[in-house]
Amino acid sequence: MNRRKIFLLIASLFTLCAGLFAKADTYTYNFWDDIEKSPDAYRVSHVLYANDLGLDKPLKNPTSLFADGNTIYLVDTDNNRIVVLTYTQKKTLELVKVIDRVNDSPLVGENTTFKAPQDIYVSPNGYLFIADTQNGRVLKTDKDLNVLLVITEPDDPTYEKGKAYLPSRVIADSKDRVYLLSKNVTKGFLKYEADGSFQGYYGATKVIVNPIDLLWKKFATEAQKARMESFVPTEYSNCFIDKEGLIYAVTASFEEYDLRSGKAAPIRRLNALGTDILVQNGYEYPIGDVIWGNAGGVSGPSRMSDITVLDNEIYLALDENRGRIFAYNNQGYLLFSFGGKGNTKGNFRKASSLEHIGKDLFVLDSTSASLTVFTPTDYCNLIYTAEEQFSVGEYDESAATWEKVLKLNGNYDLAYIGLGKAYLRQKRYKDAMEYFKLKRDRRDYSKAFKYYRKEWIEKNFAWLTIIVVVIILIPLVIGWVKRIKWEINSL
Known part of the structure; x- marks a missing residue:
């Protein structure tokens, strides 16, 4: 065997081993926006393809996931079907059935099959809402696939006619009011009552105007103005409705220079009025990566393609641009980020959908037609536990858990801040000030200092009076x- 063959063999073995043992680095950002590496928050449990799921043909451009209890619905768009799976106690996925049509009904006539469906949602009342995209409709069915309602293009003066009606994402609240995203619609969600009547738009984003383009328009000719892009609100790319009935929405349409100022708001939490009420108390706005460059053919900031929210109010957003997952607590602090672009385990070619069951995560890759299952590590579970303990008032327990986190990662800023907040609730104001000062948390330091000053004055009032x-x-x-x-x- 010559040297060239030996070299190629070694290179192949190295590549194989790298693929088997590859893992995506987990990291956060510190006060100075420097990357801080940390222990793994999640590990890859399985990477599953069609044959692993017991399907008779490969997945083709799968676009969406939805979890209902232990059931996972996988929308296999270009195969015009929805794959139903169950997540077992052994952390495996088993095929339940494949849905490729609804039952005969006068509401749909002979058109009972799907055409490039892109989403499915199961309401708290057990109804299925299917975004049958290329058929231009949303189907509401019961568990037996009997059609109860067909939602089509709104017949309303506020709706712009002449564009294809292509519903791509759908959710419903506890009253079965439907909120859907449709391609070519830039006024937010289309909102429908339970009976299918169109109620208008919800959560329309503010118009973001490029000041340079605005100035140029003042001096442009009519012909030039006609060729310029109109100023329109940005489109949402995906959504999730949390346990309180509030909608989390993500958008990948914004100008880079609007990220730092908070104008872009790629992640939003919408109240009943459609107003963004997402708390943003972290070092930076929840925008994914806060520094980015141009490497491996990927450039620009994070572009969120999906979002999911755990029961502990921690939300995780999926960056399609670099294949990363960003986890934030309900105050807007980045807990950790992991993932990447590529073909190895834990990385993605085009991460299109993110879901969870419990604290396990499921990521759909539409290009590689695969489903990756992630399970949390002990390090991740400690972070989740500390957050949960604090939220229910178990401050002593939360402080003890943050101490355990620091033993695993002494550079974890949020552990110091978490300890400071726990001490603040325990009325250990001086200790809280020290931890907040250490991690430059000015907002909480000021709060702790105010209480410490008041406490000191009360304790020394007699001496001060004298x-x-x-x-x-x-x-x-x-x-x-x-x-x-x-x-x-x-x-």
């Missing part, structure tokens, strides 16, 4: 003595 009285009386006594002395000398 000192003040003495300071006031000393000049009076001195003056009184001088006056007596002067009167004596005047005799």
Whole structure:
């Protein structure tokens, strides 16, 4: 065997081993926006393809996942079907059935099959809502696939006619009111009542105007203006409805320079009025990566393609641009990030959908037609536990858990801040100030200092009163003595 063959064999073995043992680095950002590496938050449990799921043909451009209890619905778009799987206690996925049509019904006529469906949602009441995209409709069915309602293009003056009606994402609340995203619609969600009547738009984003383009338009000719892109609101790319019935939405349409100022808001939490109420108290706005470059053919900031929210109010957003997952707590602090672009385990070619069951995560890769299952590590579980303990008022327990996190990762800023918050709730204000100062948390440091100052004044009020009285009386006594002395000398 010549040297060239030996070299190729070694290179092949190295590549194989790298693929088997590859893992995506986990990291956060510190106060200075420097990357801080950390222990793994999640590990790859399985990477599954069609044959692993017991399917008769490969997945083709799968676009969406939805979890209902232990059931996973996988939308296999270009195969015009929905794959139903169950997640077992052994952390494996088993095929339940394949849905490729609904039952005969006068509501759909002969058109009972799907055409490039892109999403499915199961409401709290057990109804299925299927975004049958290329058929231009959303189907509401019961568990037996009997059609109960067909939602089509709105017949309303506010809806712009002439564009294809292509519903791509759908969710519903506890009253079975439907919120859907449709391609070519830039006014937010299309909102429908439970009976299918169109109610208008929800959560429309603010128009973000490029000031340079705006200035240029003032001096452009009519022909140039016609060729320029109109200023329109950005489109949402995906959504998730949390346990409180509030909608989390992500958008990948924004200008890079609007990220730092918070104008872009790629992750939002919408209240009943459609107003963004996402808390953003972290070092940076929840935008994914806060620094980015151009490497491996990938450039620009994070572009979120999906979002999911755990029961502990921690939300995780999926970056399609670099294949990363970013986890934030309900205050907007980045807990960790992991993943990447590539063909190895834990990386993705085009990460299109993110879901969870419990704390396990499922990521769909539409290009490689695969489903990756992630399970949390002990390190991740400690972070989740500390957050959960604090949220229910178990401050002593939360502080103890953050101490355990620090033993695994001494550079983890949020553990110091978490300890500071726990001490603040325990009325250990001076200790809280030290931890907040250490990690430059000015907001919480000011709060702790205010309470510490009040506590110190209350404890030392008597001495302060005596000192003040003495300071006031000393000049009076001195003056009184001088006056007596002067009167004596005047005799």
